Amino acid sequence: MRKTKLAMLLLVCEIIVSVITSSAQAQPDMRHGITLLRTTRFDLEAKYPNSDQRAVGTYVLPDGILLVDFYEFDRCKPSYGLKPTWDVPKWAVEEYTFIPTTPPMFNDFHLDPIHFRTERESPHVPDLISYINDIEGVDYTFNPDGTLNQVRYFPGTRSGNHRCPQGD
Amino acid sequence: MNQFGVKQQGMVFADGGILAKQWKNGSFEKVRWEHTNPATGVIWRTDDSGTLLGREELDPLGAEMGKVNPYTSGSGGGGTGGDCEGVHVHTQQPAANDVDGSCYLNGVAAPCGTVMNMLNHGGATQIDLSKTDDMGRPQVREPKTPDGVEIAGIWGKLKSLFKNPRAKELSDRLSADSSTEDPYEPDPQELKEALDKPIIVNSDIHVSESAHASSDRPTIPTDTLPTNLRERVLRIRDGCAEYTNNYLRALGSGYNSLTFGALYDRIKTIEISSEPYAKAGLNTGEGMSYPGLSTTNNNSRQVYIYPDERTANSNQEFRWNKIAETVFFELFHHANSGSTYTDQAMDNAALNLMSAKDKAATKDQAHRDKWRNGTIANRAFNANCFNRGK
Numbered sequence: 001m002r003k004t005k006l007a008m009l010l011l012v013c014e015i016i017v018s019v020i021t022s023s024a025q026a027q028p029d030m031r032h033g034i035t036l037l038r039t040t041r042f043d044l045e046a047k048y049p050n051s052d053q054r055a056v057g058t059y060v061l062p063d064g065i066l067l068v069d070f071y072e073f074d075r076c077k078p079s080y081g082l083k084p085t086w087d088v089p090k091w092a093v094e095e096y097t098f099i100p101t102t103p104p105m106f107n108d109f110h111l112d113p114i115h116f117r118t119e120r121e122s123p124h125v126p127d128l129i130s131y132i133n134d135i136e137g138v139d140y141t142f143n144p145d146g147t148l149n150q151v152r153y154f155p156g157t158r159s160g161n162h163r164c165p166q167g168d
Numbered sequence: 169m170n171q172f173g174v175k176q177q178g179m180v181f182a183d184g185g186i187l188a189k190q191w192k193n194g195s196f197e198k199v200r201w202e203h204t205n206p207a208t209g210v211i212w213r214t215d216d217s218g219t220l221l222g223r224e225e226l227d228p229l230g231a232e233m234g235k236v237n238p239y240t241s242g243s244g245g246g247g248t249g250g251d252c253e254g255v256h257v258h259t260q261q262p263a264a265n266d267v268d269g270s271c272y273l274n275g276v277a278a279p280c281g282t283v284m285n286m287l288n289h290g291g292a293t294q295i296d297l298s299k300t301d302d303m304g305r306p307q308v309r310e311p312k313t314p315d316g317v318e319i320a321g322i323w324g325k326l327k328s329l330f331k332n333p334r335a336k337e338l339s340d341r342l343s344a345d346s347s348t349e350d351p352y353e354p355d356p357q358e359l360k361e362a363l364d365k366p367i368i369v370n371s372d373i374h375v376s377e378s379a380h381a382s383s384d385r386p387t388i389p390t391d392t393l394p395t396n397l398r399e400r401v402l403r404i405r406d407g408c409a410e411y412t413n414n415y416l417r418a419l420g421s422g423y424n425s426l427t428f429g430a431l432y433d434r435i436k437t438i439e440i441s442s443e444p445y446a447k448a449g450l451n452t453g454e455g456m457s458y459p460g461l462s463t464t465n466n467n468s469r470q471v472y473i474y475p476d477e478r479t480a481n482s483n484q485e486f487r488w489n490k491i492a493e494t495v496f497f498e499l500f501h502h503a504n505s506g507s508t509y510t511d512q513a514m515d516n517a518a519l520n521l522m523s524a525k526d527k528a529a530t531k532d533q534a535h536r537d538k539w540r541n542g543t544i545a546n547r548a549f550n551a552n553c554f555n556r557g558k
Contacts, residue, residue: 054417057520065420067516072528080525082532097513099420103506122511124542125501126448127463143507144464150510 028104030151032066034093036137037155037162041070041091064100068093076164086155087164095154103147109140116140391440391480393473393491398432400492401499408553411521415548418517421503431499436468438495444472457540460494462501462508469508471498493554497546511542518548 033039033047044059045051052060059066071094073084086094116131121141128149130141137156141149155162394400405412405428412425423431445451450458451474461472473491480487501508509517515534519527530544 054420055414055517055520058418058420058517060420067420067513067520069516069519072524072531080528082528097516099504099509099513101506120448121541123448123450123458123540124460124498124511124514125462125508126444126450127465128508128510141510147507149507150513152512 027109028148030098030100031153032061032098034068034096034153036096036153037071037086037088037092037094037159039093040089041068041093044068044093063102064098067097067099069095084164086162088162095152097150097152099150100148103143103149106142106146106148109148111140391475391477391487393438393440394488397438397488397492397495398429400488401432401496402429404492404496404553408556411549411552414521415500415517416503418520419500419503419509419513420517421500421509422505423503428499431503432495434469434502435471435499437470438473439470440473440475440491442475444470445474459490460498462498464508469502471495471502493549496553497549500545511540511545514542514545518545521548 034044041057045053048059048061048066051066054060057068057070059068071086071088071090071092073079073082073086074090076084076087078084086092088094111131115135116133119130119132120126120128121130121132121139122128127144128141130139132139133156135156135158137154137159139152139154141152143149405425409425412428416423416425442451444461444463445458448461450461459474459476461474463470463472473494476487476490479490500514503509504513519530522530530547533539534544
């Protein structure tokens with residue numbers, strides 16, 4: 001009897017763990033293997049040699065459009081009369097946006113509202129609503145029908161250790 | 169006078185008989201002429217346009233008297249001319265605004281139209297042809313205020329009257345209460361045609377500024393889309409085809425400058441409306457931060473333009489060009505095949521077309537000045553398309 005109860009308890013625990021695990025696995029991965037402030041333009045073009053590069057930083061991939069903002073400075077060396085921000089190599093990915101061809105739904109992301117603030121970031125397209133995690137540096141923008149419009153990855157507050165000493 | 173002392177009826181006497189009656193019913197005023205055949209005593213009644221209203225008994229001789237004013241001859245003169253001849257016992261038919269000695273006010277020759285206008289609008293209480301001056305001219309009493317005080321300087325008063333007495337009269341009739349009991353309501357079509365005739369300004373009457381202001385139609389502020397909006401938008405595209413192409417490529421869009429017309433045609437609604445702005449809480453402060461908005465709803469695409477009546481009224485062509493620029497810019501939001509491009513994506517595309525130096529400078533300024541999303545793209549279009557060469 002005791003063994004049966006223990007087996008039942010284990011089964012329930014297993015189910016709970018599997019549900020949590022499967023939910024986490026179901027969350028769409030839109031990062032495309034890019035690590036902010038580390039992956040460079042060279043890395044990207046090596047990774048996607050057949051991409052349709054429309055402009056510096058615009059890559060049309062089979063699953064969507066990648067808009068990349070590369071770092072213009074050489075680490076913390078001032079250029080163009082401006083102060084640099086990051087102690088990272090030139091052409092490192094500073095920020096990027098992915099616009100999926102087949103957009104997942106809002107529910108697919110299982111976003112925890114505690115970790116995201118909501119904002120309407122596109123005043124020219126006011127129907128779009130964004131869920132932003134400033135610590136992780138991720139910004140999901142959804143269409144009025146609940147589909148993902150785009151996801152933007154930017155240096156979160158955790159990236160502070162990459163800042164130039166004199167940078168703001 | 170009614171029980172409140174307001175004038176209801178005026179009469180014109182000739183040779184001791186009634187020549188014309190003027191009466192008022194609310195805001196409705198009319199003149200009815202009575203034409204009496206001195207030989208037979210048959211009375212014909214016509215309105216001020218000469219329309220036969222009826223007669224009291226038939227001519228015992230069976231002679232047809234017709235329905236024209238019996239004191240006139242000929243058919244010229246038109247308009248109010250026919251009204252005037254009744255005031256004057258002679259048979260000349262002057263034009264309404266001619267001063268030919270046919271009509272008099274206080275013994276002074278006056279345009280017949282003016283005299284009748286005064287009669288119609290209550291300015292003249294009574295024209296008594298039985299009383300004449302030394303020269304035998306009929307007398308018109310000075311108009312009086314409701315208190316019975318005579319208004320001095322009748323000509324000064326006349327100067328501030330209407331540009332075209334006939335037009336004013338007809339206009340008053342059109343706006344008169346339809347419930348009026350007058351059985352001789354003129355045909356609205358006839359009145360409309362009369363009103364549509366060019367207004368003849370009486371050279372004898374100087375119309376004061378205030379009279380102009382009151383008679384001119386007020387300017388109603390309107391902001392409209394140009395009928396050739398698509399053409400204007402494509403003209404902008406033509407003027408910056410290269411940047412349009414490059415920008416669409418930088419967005420990763422499937423559209424290009426050659427297919428921009430198809431992009432325009434994707435939009436189901438282009439409308440001037442402040443409603444979507446109010447809904448989104450935009451443009452609530454001073455100035456117009458966002459001249460255009462893009463939305464999608466049930467797979468249909470909309471572009472909204474924020475109204476700007478003031479610019480539309482001061483320079484319509486300028487406003488229409490601005491609307492075309494706004495629509496042109498908003499179309500790039502709709503260049504995403506599945507949904508709309510965000511302002512951030514628009515900014516990214518603009519940055520991706522800049523040199524490293526310009527890009528760094530733009531990002532720096534945007535950060536320092538806290539530019540809102542979309543500003544970088546907007547400025548890029550101003551520089552490359554809208555303000556080129558200015």
